Amino acid sequence: MSINGYNHHFHRLISPSHLFAVVVAGPRRSMATTVAAAAAAPSSAATGSNSRHRGGGGAAYTAIKERVVFEREVKKSKFIAIAGPVSDEQSAFSFLSQVRDPRATHNCWAYKVGDQFRSNDDGEPSGTAGKPIYSAIESSGIDRVMVVVIRHFGGIKLGTGGLVRAYGGVASECLKNAPTCLVKSKVPMGVEIPYELLGVLYHQLQAFHAEDIKQDYETGKDVTTMVTFKVDYDQMEKLEEAIKANCGRDIPLYKS
Secondary structure (H helix, E strand, C coil): CEECCEEEEEECCCCCCCCCCEEEEECCCCCCCEECCCCCCCCCCCCCCEEEECCCCCCEEEEECCEEEEEEEECCEEEEEEEEECCCHHHHHHHHHHHCCCCCCEEEEEEEECCEEEEECCCCCCCCCHHHHHHHHHHHCEECEEEEEEEECCCCCCHHHHHHHHHHHHHHHHHHCCCEEEEECEEEEEEEEEHHHHHHHHHHHHHCCCEEEEEECCCCCCCEEEEEEEEEHHHHHHHHHHHHHHHCCCCCEEEC
16 A cells, blocks of 8 residues: 555464563554564674673563564665564574575664664664664564565665664564564562471462472571572562562572
């Protein structure tokens, strides 16, 4: 279909999501089209100018559920935006290797995982491709996502401003139409507890759906053991209160 002089196309394929502990937030628009989310594998980064930042991650975030493709034609150049979920830098480069088109003039990209992000102009003038794509990701509120925008040059130069609008625009539309979900992160925790209260503790861990429960008897104390586990971020305080109430004493929980 044609909008504001641009030609838009959505492609639809079916795919499972590989996110964990999700609470579905619902799709944004029915026009979005999905492509199967592929398995991660090691790969090298694309060439070209890039920016990079690394930091921590959040406790809960909005994620894209499946791979989505959006196409737009701008002055005879075809721009194809492909967005998909990624968990870290390695899976981002794997995603890039899967979707990049070696026949295209440019394969520009950006990804965001928590406070870590990276973008690449892949031969376009510095700041005209990777950064606008990342800005679209940031504005969407979606995390742990990568967007690759493939450009097939049509013979007409767009200029700096035109490139920024083209790359940022297709990335934004791609994400705007992507089905999303809310992901709750599991937080590592631990508690040092007397043997006599282990039954009470395990009952509470089961009630709060704790995962990866492990027990360590090497605490240096004869009557206590260390139990470590993971629990939903928004359940931490409630679990701590429940353990104290049912054990009848103040038992501090350690957060990793």
